[in-house]
Amino acid sequence: MAPQTMQVLALASVFIVFALAEMRLGRFADPRGNRDDAKLDIAGGAALLVGSLTVLALSKALAHAVWPEGRDALADWPVWLMLLCFFLADDLVQYLWHRLCHTSFLWPLHRPHHSAPYVNVRIAFRNNAFYYLTLPGLWLSGVLVYAGMGWVYVGYTTLKLTVIMAAHSAVRWDEYLFSRPALHPLAWVLERLISTPATHAAHHALGEDDGIGRHTGNYGNLLFIWDVLLGSAYFTRRYPSAYGLPETHAHTGAGWLEQWLYPVVQAPRVEPSAPASLEETTVKAQ
Helix, strand or coil, X not given: CCHHHHHHHHHXXXXXXXXXXXXXXXXXXXXXXXXXXXXXXXXXXXXXXXXXXXXXXXXXXXXXXXXXXXXXXXXXXXXXXXXXXXXXHHHHHHHHHHHHHXXXXXXXXXXXXXXXXXXXXXXXXXXXXXXXXXXXXXXHHHHHHHHHHHHHHHHHHHHHHHHHHHHHCCCCCHHHHHXXXXXXXXXXXXXXXXXXXXXXXXXXXXXXXXXXXXXXXXXXCCECHHXXXXXXXXXXXXXXCCECCCCCCCCCCCCHHHHHHCCCCCCCCCCCCCCCCHHHHHHHHC
């Protein structure tokens, strides 16, 4: 069986397990969502599959053109060193890219991930179609695969995407660790090592006034240690009561197709009128 086939089957199985668990808890088909949300959830998953395969193929082709003698040149490296390469070239780079997407013109590529008024496994890969095509870590990973790290990449990405699905899952498996004092040391280590439902839910919160939400933090994908080391970690061990984007946020109200294919598809923006002053309101009332 081909490595990528095994990977797709493994990830599909993990998704199904989390989806069934959420269904049992009544948290998979969240009533706060609408048809646009359902379409975006599906389109985002398709973007991940098509985008990642496209980028990996193009990256390996470019690597061959620039570095023809590099094919399988690193195949004899130990597994731990290959994993370290992927942790740095893919996961750390995606942490930085994720952080950049929240503070620059790249935001529309990541906006669909945060427009959902719920957090569960359905939105784990919900992004703009061009998000994965522009993800630097995928391009770098393609070079490493070309250099002979293909099987290690399969294991690495299976682990990474499993952690990402677990962090978005509405099962909230980390609550079990928080509720048992004997497991607190394990919880302390895990929430600083990898992304968990509590830390990632804070990143998706609708607001920050409750002391739980933190939009400018908790950017980690697989390893949360990047947040710890780079000062963006935020811990509460609690979950926000509401998720999504406030009405005042840029691009709020865009349809699912615009969110998915922006900037190719753009609807005209209607700027809200400024509120009338107290004097104007008084004059109109008279």
